[in-house]
Amino acid sequence: MSLSTMLSTMAAGMLRTCGIFILTLAGSLPLGMIVALLRKSHFPVVRLLTRAYISVIRGTPLMLQLLVWYFGPYYLFGLSIRGWRFPALIIGFVLNYAAYFAEIYRGGIESIPVGQYEACEVLGYSKSQTFMRIILPQVIKRIMPSVTNEVITLVKDTSLAFTLAYQEVFSLAKQISASQTSFTPFVIAGVFYFLANYVVAFVMERIEKALDYYR
């Protein structure tokens, strides 16, 4: 295999990696906020369920969760799982990361001094105005470092898609390495991951900078 073929094949795999990455973030960042809010729900049942969800997700390996999401429909309900591979993969990643983001959000929300809520109450803000205008912007600033950590972990975690034989860049690296009896694909994959994380770190730094106008 020529180096250019290897690069283009793996670049296609990197696109799939980016696909997992972006879809996971697009799903889990908002879902995590919903979970964080449900965890503070007035209904004990809802609180209990969200806590159970978070503890199961955080207490089991992502690889196992991916297998459950993919094979579960068949083994539990006898449903056909044709065409289910990619959706199962994204569901697995989104639900996993949403649990971690939910805990980050919760920590962020709880770190906002109660005086901020009281000031809002006295000024007549509604609950949703209080959250959207006053609390959330401050939460976002406070959680940025933890979120950056998670996002960088996600870039590397996408390689777990090999569990469901989704040909993202790391699966391809393994396969091409086997067929070419060479380590070069792993080096290329490493460079791809590094570049991806470089971009991620750059973007996150810009966001953090943009939020640096106050303390």
Added chain:
Amino acid sequence: MIIEMKNIQKQFGGLEVLRDISFGVDNGEVVSIIGPSGSGKSTLLRCATFLETIDGGEILYMGEKAAHTDESGKAVYVHHKDLRRFRSYCGLVFQQFNLFPHYSVLKNLTDAPIEVQHRSREEAEESAMELLRKMGIADKAKAYPYQLSGGQQQRVAIARALAMKPQILFFDEPTSALDPELTGEVLKVIRQLADEKMTMVVVTHEMPFAKAVSNRVIFMDGGVIVEQGDPRDVFDDPKEERTKQFLRVFER
């Protein structure tokens, strides 16, 4: 009367913090509340501004009932939609300022008027600038709270409360979080408001200030009003033993 509180009772986990307190404030009146810590001063303020709910008693604003006690002895508040109207009658200045750190000084003053009271941006900004000029910090309009001194922050907080055009303004120990050299600038602003006949209730430990500025002083201890009246009477000739004791500590 702007506000009337009758037979207010409040407990925290079985501990009675307010025992049957009644008091009212007339239009244009400046009332100082003094007393040892734990006497219930702050709780009274927080009940008046609806941050805490009362367990029993009545709260009236402009003669209208915001909360009362029903036959079973439970305190009942008006529907939360109406409560918003009652909230708009009062403003509160916190000990810890509680400014919004992510908003500029100007935005701290205009956000609630625009978002809550649906006033126009132009009008809200104009009146905010007017208030900032009055507080002597017009040049800080574009600054963020962290760039200001404590005294400046508290003046912004006062301006923020005034921007809502309340009928009455409550102060919860407005200078306690400030370095001594910064209390003067805040007290000066409150004095200025008193001269303009702004109705105010100030919980404070600044006795000379309370004496000089207020029309009436209330001494609270153990969840009750021990003594109240003209500041000269209360400070110079207290009737109650507990008042004398408390004031003696401050005269050292």
Added chain:
Amino acid sequence: MKKVYLALAAGMVIGVAALTGCSSESSAPATTAAPAATEAPTEAATEAATEAATEAAAEAPAEEETFVFKHGFDLDYPPYSYIDDNGQTGGFDVELAQAVCDYYGWEYEAVPFNWDAKDAELNAGSCDCIWSGFTVNGREDDYLWSKAYSDNTQLIMVKKDSGIETLADLEGKAVGVQTSTSAYDLLNDEEGQAALCSTFGSLEVYETYTIAFNDLKAGAIDAIAIDVTSGTFLMSGEEDYEFLDEELGSEQYAIGFRKGDTELCDKINAALDALVADGTYDAIGKKYPEIYDFLCLN
């Protein structure tokens, strides 16, 4: 504040773009197999195949839709199933499976899976068979097996100047093997070579043979226990390595079906016969010189 909203808005735009952009992306792996599928065998073979296909179609009950044959395999197993030099899904098993599909007029669907999850994939029906250099020996009762189409032997690979010439010389040496392979199973089987294995200084288990081979090159291990086809594939282009003459064991490759899928198994067996008869099997085999000598149907 505006900046925060800008940042949020930008994030959302990226998210939406990804949602729309990636739905088309996700179909890519399935289609990569297609070009390889069109690689036609010889003209004669095609002709014979078409003839046979018409016959088969006449016999078979009229099918409403084209049967989709879902070929389950591991892309980590050259040269049976792997990513070829053009970056496409290929290999002897893949080409043979495609030839079977051409023979019956079936639609071929490549289902690359993770080898560790092969049984779950087969049982869940995401694929119709496991056809990926799949060793029969030791698994005789676990699947419904087609006829064996390839032999294989397990050997020991060493550096030429290592001084190791017999299995007995391996005493005290470090030997590498890939996990989940028949060589690995053999070394751990009491009835296999467990006794020999106990004489090794250590048995190093690797995720892939590529890594094991690099360790052998680097001198971190002294030998590799490997099946001859994978070993030959690894050594191609390398001068300094050889197999010991003594065999560790031998095995056969066949296609594993779900028990009870006799109809499909019979059809594949029949197609294999036909493809052997018309020379397709041999023609595909010649493209893979490393394993050609081990093919057992021609």
